[in-house]
Amino acid sequence: MALLERRCSERERTDDTETLSCTIEAAQTLHSYTEYIIRIQRGPDPKECWQIVKRYSDFDTLNTILQVSGVAPTLPPKRLIGKLDREFVSQRQRGLQAYLDTLLAQPCLACCENVRRFLDPTSYPDSYTELALQQVSMFFRSEPRWEVLEPLKDIGWRIRKRFFLLRPKDQPKARLLLSWAEVGPDSYLSQKDLQAALKLLPNISHPHLQPIVLAEAGEKSALLVQPFNETGALRDLLCKSRPGEPYLRSCRRKGPGLPLSQLQSFGCQILEALNFLHECGFPYGHLHSGNVLVQGKTCRLTGLENSILGLPPLYRAELASHRRLAAMEVGDVFAFGLLLFELAYGRPPDTIPVETFEPSIPPLVASVLQSILSADAVRSCLPTVPMLLDSPLFHGVPLPRSEKPHLKMTSRLKESLRGLQESTEQRLRRDNREKSRQSLNEDPESPLANGATDSTLSSPTTTPSTPTPTGSAPPPPPPLLSPSPTAIATNDSGPARGALLSSIRNFQKGILRSAAVDNPDCDTEGI
Structure with a gap:
């Protein structure tokens, strides 16, 4: 390790x-x-x-x-x-x-x-397409059955990922999508485990996961071949654009959200795919409207290779800003909330967290969005994927008939993917601590801004002792097992002590707010 x-x-x-x-x-x-x-x-x-x-x-x-x-x-x-x-x-x-x-x-x-x-011209040279084409050409020297037709420029938001239109030589009318990407900053797997993980992808079968025809690993990159979807992704559906158009065109949202029935169907299919991946121990973490392909009434998740290659997710800045969102499964739920917002309103939210929801959407949708995207939700506990599937919005939604899901991996690969997930989550938590420290430094009223150090803040605080009156010392506090108010001896040592004891007697335990810590049993009445 x-x-x-x-x-x-x-x-x-x-x-x-x-x-x-x-x-x-x-x-x-x-x-x-x-x-x-x-x-x-x-x-x-x-x-x-x-x-x-x-x-x-x-x-x-x-x-x-x-x-x-x-x-x-x-x-x-x-x-x-x-x-x-x-x-x-x-x-x-x-x-x-x-x-x-x-x-x-x-x-x-x-x-x-x-x-x-x-x-940042140093970190982003203008040569990624040429580099990708060189890598792809080297691979196809040993794979003569494929033919590269043309590069598809400006597709997707990733800078270090390139797409090409491909066809098999024995099927001239068939069209496939080839993607090439470098490993990212969360790269963790050894070369052997990286090859094993990519070899696993073509063997995954699920009705709501995009099938992969071929996946190969290079030394610091990988390429994948999958069917080219003529319809495009959910982002194209919402933006009324065609697949293959530049990504910047999707910034302009033209139409409203989806009808409730379509939103429920697509949302339920996405949740079923996420639930399958979570149960199998496969880290995903890359859900957004551009990674959900649409074909008729069926939608399929794509981008399974991103986590294997250590690529950062689209919403990583938001995940790193909230301590509770560092776990990858929780991040998937948060990303689903953002996607559901897009499906409901036709656009992404202006701010995160979302404080208010316009009344133009059905109450069932607003309730789920509130349970995921509100400030209270991101500070405490988000619902799990099974909870969302059992919510009134998605429970009992009919799904298209499909084949039986299948994903089988070795215990060694499962352990490697678990280590990959832990490494990714650790970097998120580290960045969250750094952002919190920076926020304290910028706050003029914070201890760090006034010269305190992290060690000073992390040291246990000392409670100042109450002044002891001249005379007999007050009796010791009663045992914790006997919390009756009558067992607390009062003392006429001063009004301050009397007020303190009075506040202790009148203390109400019910006003305390429990802290949810990634517990699947947390309260989700808002769903």
Whole structure:
């Protein structure tokens, strides 16, 4: 186990889901143009920062690319005369800062490859498609039965994952989807276990999991072949887009949510697939509307390889912000709540957690959303997948007839996948602690901001002793087994002590709020 942990630490990679923050620190005028010096920070660690220098024309080029999304922020206007004036440069700097703040506040744009490359050109070179094509070509030298037709550019949100249209040479009209991806920052499995886990994928059979034709592992990457779905994913259905269109087009939501009957059917099918994976001990963690393929009245989950490769989930920033969401099964339930919100409203929520739900959705849907996405839910306890299946919204929903599910793995592989899940959850918890510490540092009223250290905060607090009156000492407290108020001796030692004893007598145990700790028996009356 230690060897695998050391190997994982040696292959740390940039997490593409880590939030970026930008500050334009200065502007400098050179000849006929102005350069803006921007400081970028990745995540909560102030040591993870660097500087870039950009001109207004660089911002304009990026903004032109983002226009296809329909949600790009407004860029400060161009100016030909007086553009080097000091007051105008200062005004433009404030406008560009507002542009960056708005850009990074939208998750759909913040994880976009063009935005990431604009802010971090060192970590995101413009060569992933060529690298993927080289790897795929090397593989197909030993697999002559396949033929690569064309690359499918800008599909999906992942920067380090590339897709190609494929066909078997003996079936010219058939179309398959080939995906290639590098291992991610949560990579844990040894090369042998990685190959065994990928070989398992084509043997998984479930009516609501996308079948996989081929899965092969390279040294630091993997490729998969699966049927190409002409209908697309739930994201395409909600955005009224076609499969294969650029991911940025899905940022613009055109229509309302799904009808209640369709929402119930798709939701129940997704829960059945999640329940199957959880029962088999297979870590998933990558549920979102782009990973649910639709074919008629049936939907199927895809992206099973992502967790095996150690790729971070789309909602990792939200999971790392809440301590209770670190467990992978709990994260699946949270992601299901976000997906259910999309199905109900036709768009993702504006803020997480969600405090209020518009009355336009049925009460049954609002009740389930409340039990998953509310602030109280993410702070205490989320329902489990079996609880959701038994809720009034999904209980008894008829499902399409299908074949019997099948997933069989060796005990060694199951143990390796368990270690992978634990490693992924540990990094989430570590990031959550770092974010909490950073929040305390930024809070002027917190002990850390006033010079206290973590060891000071973690040391046990000492309760100040009550001043003892001059005279006979008060009698010792009664045993815990005899909590009767009459057993507590009162003492005329002062009004403060009398008030304390009075508050103890009047204490009501029922006002205490129990803390739920990942317990499947937690209260879920809101479902």
